[in-house]
Amino acid sequence: METDKLNRIAEEKSSIGPIEKVGTGLKTVMRLENLTKKFGSFIAVNNINIEVYEGETIGLVGPNGAGKTTTIKMIAKLLRPTSGKILVLNKAGKLQALNGNDKDLVRFGFLIDQPFFYDMTAYQILRYFARSQNYQKEKINSRIDELLKLFKLFKWKHEKVNTFSKGMRQKMGIIQSILVDPQIIILDEPQTGLDPKARIEIRATIRELQKLGKTIFVASHMLHEISEVCDKIALINNGKIVAFDTIENLEKNLKEKELHCQLLYPIPHKDLESTIDRINQKLEHYANHNIEVPTPEHNHSVKYNPEEQNFTIYYDGKRESRGEILEILMSEFKSNNKIISFSQPKTSKLEQIYLEMILEDQPRDGGG
Numbered sequence: 290m291e292t293d294k295l296n297r298i299a300e301e302k303s304s305i306g307p308i309e310k311v312g313t314g315l316k317t318v319m320r321l322e323n324l325t326k327k328f329g330s331f332i333a334v335n336n337i338n339i340e341v342y343e344g345e346t347i348g349l350v351g352p353n354g355a356g357k358t359t360t361i362k363m364i365a366k367l368l369r370p371t372s373g374k375i376l377v378l379n380k381a382g383k384l385q386a387l388n389g390n391d392k393d394l395v396r397f398g399f400l401i402d403q404p405f406f407y408d409m410t411a412y413q414i415l416r417y418f419a420r421s422q423n424y425q426k427e428k429i430n431s432r433i434d435e436l437l438k439l440f441k442l443f444k445w446k447h448e449k450v451n452t453f454s455k456g457m458r459q460k461m462g463i464i465q466s467i468l469v470d471p472q473i474i475i476l477d478e479p480q481t482g483l484d485p486k487a488r489i490e491i492r493a494t495i496r497e498l499q500k501l502g503k504t505i506f507v508a509s510h511m512l513h514e515i516s517e518v519c520d521k522i523a524l525i526n527n528g529k530i531v532a533f534d535t536i537e538n539l540e541k542n543l544k545e546k547e548l549h550c551q552l553l554y555p556i557p558h559k560d561l562e563s564t565i566d567r568i569n570q571k572l573e574h575y576a577n578h579n580i581e582v583p584t585p586e587h588n589h590s591v592k593y594n595p596e597e598q599n600f601t602i603y604y605d606g607k608r609e610s611r612g613e614i615l616e617i618l619m620s621e622f623k624s625n626n627k628i629i630s631f632s633q634p635k636t637s638k639l640e641q642i643y644l645e646m647i648l649e650d651q652p653r654d655g656g657g
């Protein structure tokens with residue numbers, strides 16, 4: 290039957306792809322597929338792909354204007370993607386495109402930008418929100434008390450939220466985001482504008498949510514801050530995901546992709562360009578084509594630092610490549626110069642690369 294076929298196609302389209310990572314038992318709860326958002330001709334979010342497994346905490350980290358809030362607003366359906374898909378687990382245990390029937394999807398909770406509250410008490414605000422979300426009426430009061438206690442705000446239950454400190458209001462925003470017991474919690478800059486003590490409290494809060502088995506997607510421009518609580522980091526810059534992995538793997542990956550080569554003498558100025566061109570060509574074969582390193586020189590295999598007369602070599606990280614690269618460099622510098630050291634840096638590069646990303650973008654006031 291023609292209609293049967295169409296129904297089947299529609300069903301296949303609405304529940305796409307494997308939801309279990311083979312052999313791991315990990316279940317996908319959200320998948321961003323080639324997600325893109327343009328504002329006119331400006332590409333704010335550029336073809337991003339992120340898979341989120343149940344119970345994971347993912348940090349979306351990038352400088353001001355990188356595209357974090359835009360991504361989150363698309364997940365919250367406050368913005369429509371220009372192209373690409375957002376797939377979310379539905380109650381039948383399948384992935385379903387976000388533009389389908391919302392009621393079938395697992396529940397989401399959001400904290401977007403700085404939360405705005407009406408001139409009401411903590412209790413009134415939370416009760417109003419729970420009712421608007423059709424939370425079971427008879428459970429509302431006990432749920433509000435439970436969360437106010439968990440976040441140490443119970444004492445202020447009947448105080449107006451407008452009198453709360455910034456940290457307390459941010460906690461209220463987080464309480465609101467988890468009030469109706471969502472499976473996926475999406476937090477945009479939860480530590481924005483908070484002092485160190487309040488930021489620590491927010492981290493503790495995220496840890497509490499992890500203990501409850503929640504899947505958390507948290508955007509931040511503070512790599513150091515957020516990496517403490519995340520299982521994985523997605524680095525975003527200029528709308529593109531430049532790396533997505535566990536912090537451990539990101540650091541390993543970055544370390545292994547760089548080699549340092551120290552020369553005894555500087556390369557004479559007149560030979561500089563030709564020498565670097567030649568080395569770039571010879572090392573092209575070993576360049577890392579898999580991952581885009583967010584540094585200005587990532588299109589080249591080598592960077593020469595004349596003051597220190599050393600090279601940084603960006604390569605594919607393979608063991609066998611290292612020996613071959615050394616041979617190439619030794620033959621290049623055998624007659625009129627000498628390689629005095631050839632090594633892999635031991636320090637973490639992740640923070641450094643992220644700082645370079647931030648420096649490229651002028652910070653703006655007020656956030657996205």
Ligand SMILES: Nc1ncnc2c1ncn2[C@@H]1O[C@H](COP(=O)(O)OP(=O)(O)OP(=O)(O)O)[C@@H](O)[C@H]1O
Nearest residue numbers: 328333352353354355356357358359360510656657
């Ligand atoms: N409605 C809009 N119209 C036009 N451009 C927009 C709009 N919303 C965002 N942008 C632009 O898209 C880019 C990404 O913005 P976004 O708010 O997603 O960044 P962000 O990573 O959240 O930054 P921040 O750390 O400052 O919050 C920015 O250059 C921003 O100016």
Ligand SMILES: [Mg+2]
Nearest residue numbers: 357358656657
């Ligand atoms: Mg933002």
